[in-house]
Amino acid sequence: MQVKSHLGLWGIPVQQWRRFTQVSFFLLFVFAPIFDLFRLDLNLKHFIILGMDWTLGLNDFVAGKDTAGQAAKAIFLHAILPLILLAAGVIYVAWKWGRIYCGWLCPHFSIVETINQTLRKAIGKQSLWDKEALPSRNPDGTQTKPDAIWWLGVIPLTIICAITWATVLLTYLLPPAEIYGNLWHGTLTRSQTVFLIAGSIAFFVEFMFARHLFCRYACALGLFQSLAWMGNDKAMVIGFKRERAKDCFSCYSACDHVCPMRLNPRNVKRMMFACVQCGQCTDACTQTQSDNPQGNLLEWVNQAYAESEAALNGSTARVIRIKLEKNNVIPIHNSNKKIPS
Incomplete structure (x- = not known):
């Protein structure tokens, strides 16, 4: 049986778009230092951005040609102002759309x-720390039955990811040609070897045992995005049609099981602090409710509908939502519409 999924630009399913943006950004993450798009060269002691040297502009001050005031202006223009603009851009996007960077771009989250x-596929759980195994049934009707043979995939995959991350991070600090050349010829320096071994071990432990904990509590970028998002009651959020909660009885909590952050999408916003706006819960709901003429119960909403999700409890959120329905306030989309680009 063919089931529906939310559609995005050009009628392509949203999750396919998300996979495309994730893969694209991961490739950018790997190749950015190689093509000098962005990196900090410790040998040169300054950043390289789009192939150009990005310094503090203090050469003339060091040479005695500029005054202290001119040096302060250079620092402001070359360091402080760019950081302010970058931080403002990140905070604005998060304030309006939540942790969309995490769910759609972040190379760590992919x-x-x-x-x-x-x-x-190996143990029936998305985390070693989950108390119970997930149902083998998937929202689209397929089955994923755990098989221990997949441990032969889990361990090598985690090792490869750990080594890749450690190596790529090193190329952001030292010339990529030097690092990859030394790796190829087996001529890494002692410091490079120590960094790669320590980094690979640290990333292996994190990817294997604490990847969700890192995203939820240890990632500074993710934390600041969540704080900005929580500060805007009208920001985009996953909304739950609580007045139709009885329809959930026909489901097996598919939205809870697919969430990669191990959240419960039907909760109010304050309980969804670490939501990364991946939309997998809305897809799962659409698929499991494909035979329901009223459609799905989860959807992306903003403005007035989002304010109902910002309520302190589900009862208050339900009352607000019913009032909005009676007043014909329209959410971002429903199960029969495409998500706007």
Whole structure:
């Protein structure tokens, strides 16, 4: 049986778009230092951005040609102002759309999801710390039955991801040609070897045992995005049609099981602090409710509908939502519409 999925630009399913953006950004993450798009060269002691040297502009001050005031202006223009603009851009996007960077671009989170799915094939759980195994049934009607043979995929995959991350991070600090050349010829320096071994071990432990904990509590970028998002009651959020909660009885909590952050999407916003706006819960709901003429119960909403999700409890959120329905306030989309680009 063919089931529906939310559609995005050009009628392509949203999750396919998300996979495309994740793969594209991961490739950018790997190749950015190689093509000098962005990196910090410790040998040169300054950044390289788009092939150009990005310094603090203090050469003339060091040479005695500029005054202290001119040096302060250079630092502001070359360091402080760019950081302010970058931070403002990140905070604005998060304030309006939540942790969309995490769910759609972050190269770390794409690895988290990949390991999640591989681990599920091995033990039926997306995390070693989950108390119970997930149902073998998938929202689209297929089955994923755990098989211990998949441990032969989980361990090598985690090792490869750990080594890749450690190596790529090193190329952001030292010339990529030097690092990859030394790796190829087996001529890594002692410091490079120590960094790669320590980094690979640290990433292996994190990817294997604490990848969700890192995303939820240890990632500074993710934390600040969540704080900005929580500060805007009208920001985009996953909304739950609580007045139709009885329809959930026909489901097996598919939305809870697919969430890569191990959240419960039917909760109010304050309980969804670490939501990465991946939309997998809305897809799962659409698929499991494909025979329901009223459609799905989860959807992306903003503005007035989002304010109902910002309520302190589900009862208050339900009352607000019913009032909005009676007043014909329209959400971002429903199960029969495409998500706007």
